[in-house]
Amino acid sequence: MRNRRQTLLGKLMPGDITLVGMMAAVIEVCKMALAFLPNIELTSFWLIMFTLFFGWKVFLVVPVFILVEGCIYGFGLWWVMYLYVWPLLVLIVWKFRKEESPWFWSVVSGIFGLCFGLLCSIPYALIGAADGLRQGLYAGFSWWVAGIPWDIGHCAGNFVLMLVLYKPVRSIMNRIK
Amino acid sequence: MTEKRKMDRKVAIGIVALVAAVALLAVVFFLFRQKPVEGSKAITIEVVDDEQKNVTYDVKTDAEYLRQAMEEAEGLEFSGSESEYGMMVTTVNGVTADYNVNGAYWSFYVNGEYCNYGIETQPVLDGDAFRIVYTPAQ
Numbered sequence: 408m409r410n411r412r413q414t415l416l417g418k419l420m421p422g423d424i425t426l427v428g429m430m431a432a433v434i435e436v437c438k439m440a441l442a443f444l445p446n447i448e449l450t451s452f453w454l455i456m457f458t459l460f461f462g463w464k465v466f467l468v469v470p471v472f473i474l475v476e477g478c479i480y481g482f483g484l485w486w487v488m489y490l491y492v493w494p495l496l497v498l499i500v501w502k503f504r505k506e507e508s509p510w511f512w513s514v515v516s517g518i519f520g521l522c523f524g525l526l527c528s529i530p531y532a533l534i535g536a537a538d539g540l541r542q543g544l545y546a547g548f549s550w551w552v553a554g555i556p557w558d559i560g561h562c563a564g565n566f567v568l569m570l571v572l573y574k575p576v577r578s579i580m581n582r583i584k
Numbered sequence: 585m586t587e588k589r590k591m592d593r594k595v596a597i598g599i600v601a602l603v604a605a606v607a608l609l610a611v612v613f614f615l616f617r618q619k620p621v622e623g624s625k626a627i628t629i630e631v632v633d634d635e636q637k638n639v640t641y642d643v644k645t646d647a648e649y650l651r652q653a654m655e656e657a658e659g660l661e662f663s664g665s666e667s668e669y670g671m672m673v674t675t676v677n678g679v680t681a682d683y684n685v686n687g688a689y690w691s692f693y694v695n696g697e698y699c700n701y702g703i704e705t706q707p708v709l710d711g712d713a714f715r716i717v718y719t720p721a722q
Contacts, residue, residue, distance in 0.1 A: 508591055514598035521605055548616070555613035559606055566602070 423464055430457050430464075431471040435479075446557050447564040451496060451516050452572060458500040459512075460580045469493050488527040495526070509573035517566035524554040524561075623647075625710040629657050632717040633679045634688075650692070650699075650706040650714065670704030676716055687721025 430453070437449035450472075458465045473489045480486075496519055506512065532547025623644035630640045641660050647653040651671060654660055664673040673690050674682045681688035692699040692706065693715040699706050 508595055510595040511591070511598065514595065514602050517602050518605070521602070521609065549618070552613055552616045553618065555609050555617075559609060562602070562606060 419467075423467075426461065427464060427467045427471060430461070430468045431475060434468070434472050435475055444564075446520075446561040447568075448561075449568060450493070451519055451565050452568050454493060454496055455500050455512055455516060455569070456573075456576055456580065458497050459504055462504075465497055469497055484530055485527070487530050491529075492523065492526050509570055512573055513566045513569040516569040517562045520561035520563075520565035521558050524551050524558040527554075623656075625708060625712075627653060627708060627710070627712045627714065629654060629660060629714045629716065631660065631676055632715065633677065634681070634718040634720070639677070645708065647708050649704055650708055651703040653708050653714075654703065670702040673703065673716075676718075679718060681718050681720075689719050691715075691717045691719045693717065 528547040528551040531550040535546025536543025632638045641657040
């Protein structure tokens with residue numbers, strides 16, 4: 408364990424720390440800029456692109472981003488959801504990181520948007536489960552169903568943004584990498 | 585070339601799956617969403633006019649107070665003079681009982697008891713039976 412940590416820290420150069428900060432800043436700025444559009448976000452897009460281009464470094468970006476979000480908006484229940492939702496996206500992208508088709512990543516991003524509400528309903532189900540498993544499932548299910556129109560909007564937004572931005576952003580990132 | 589075709593096929597399947605998932609979620613939403621309810625309290629409002637004819641209105645309402653429930657009762661028409669204590673009802677379904685003119689008035693009852701409040705502040709509970717009775721000069 409100690410050796411693994413040393414290896415990871417050993418790999419981390421000052422330039423990497425700057426890069427991690429830059430990536431977190433880009434995500435945060437885009438998130439704030441699009442905050443007026445319900446469920447239209449670039450966080451998924453950037454996390455996918457950063458995972459594809461900067462590899463393991465994105466595993467440092469996610470905690471920074473989540474922490475900054477908590478500091479800005481407060482550490483509410485939604486913040487608990489962030490603890491597993493965004494790392495899950497990064498892990499999925501990591502698994503398919505050899506894929507290069509914009510359509511492929513648009514589908515992945517769309518599916519993630521569509522499943523966002525379902526993933527976020529887990530804490531509600533767990534809280535409801537304090538009164539029994541059935542109540543917990545009902546609480547989570549009701550919460551998820553109420554947000555389905557928003558999830559569909561999230562899915563469409565993610566799909567279109569990835570399809571439109573993937574190629575131009577990829578060509579720019581290829582140049583700066 | 586074969587690799588590309590494989591990829592295209594994979595993407596096509598992915599897009600179809602995504603569209604199917606969106607359609608499935610839309611169906612789930614329309615089947616299980618919370619539907620608006622008509623009103624959580626069921627009450628009756630009975631009007632007894634100057635000829636002892638009565639009409640009963642069944643009302644489903646979320647109103648907290650009687651005035652709103654009366655306004656929601658389909659077919660029930662009423663008017664009166666506004667005062668600092670709320671509306672003093674003088675006319676119900678076209679029948680006027682004005683105490684200042686002929687000493688008659690409209691009496692309000694809830695579950696057989698005389699209402700202690702005006703229609704603005706008379707609480708409405710599920711199952712309440714209200715009566716609005718033309719009461720001639722004594």
